[in-house]
Amino acid sequence: MNPVQFYKCLADETRLRCLMLIEHEQELCVCELTEAIDEIQPKVSRHLAQLRQCGLLVDRRQGQWVFYRVSPELPDWAKTVLAETLESNQAFLADNLKRLGRMGDRPARAMACC
Amino acid sequence: MNPVQFYKCLADETRLRCLMLIEHEQELCVCELTEAIDEIQPKVSRHLAQLRQCGLLVDRRQGQWVFYRVSPELPDWAKTVLAETLESNQAFLADNLKRLGRMGDRPARAMACC
């Protein structure tokens, strides 16, 4: 993971909010992220695709939903950066988490089998 | 320090190399950075000015040189991110450190008095 490319991924408000929300919730689908950050769906989708192509996120299709989570193959230093950023910037995400909590009809997550 | 603005600062190769070199060496002047990363002086100067305006670096003039170091007022989480990035990306900087070491006539740093 090239550090410049990694930080380019974090250097956009939409992408950083999505990443932080996913980091916080482990896994979220496009419609949940769209609701949480109050942006239009194609915009969210495009940024998620970029994060996936760069290797920061992995996706998993379940029925009509596509769920994203942080890539387990991300180098440790990058995971540390994400965790540190989340932990120290709770205020940055407060509104988004509130919107997510208020959201009705959230898709059920099938437990990943071991 | 807004996290998006912070990561925008890190999301450029010239700026990230300068930041990492300064993090590694504590303090460097424009001519040392210009030599280390092998870029033209106005380009380096411009990016350093941006890092200063955003609050990541502070500068100090000593004679004809201007020295930059990481701002002591940077929030802890941001300092942690810089340190973690430096520690885990030594290869990224190897050439730049070699060039810096080979550089002749480096300006002497006056000890900061306590």
Add this chain to the structure above:
DNA sequence: TTACAATATATGAAATATTATATATATGTC
């Protein structure tokens, strides 16, 4: 199969960032 909802992608316009060149300013030395 059709209708519908969720998600993904393509395109082009607008905004933004980066770059090189040229020029300006500041400092130190003679």
Add this chain to the structure above:
DNA sequence: GACATATATATAATATTTCATATATTGTAA
């Protein structure tokens, strides 16, 4: 003061990024 070195800035050209709209794909349910 004249000159050399170090650094900063302005400008214009170029490249990149972002966004909204439109279109395509996938899955579900009737």
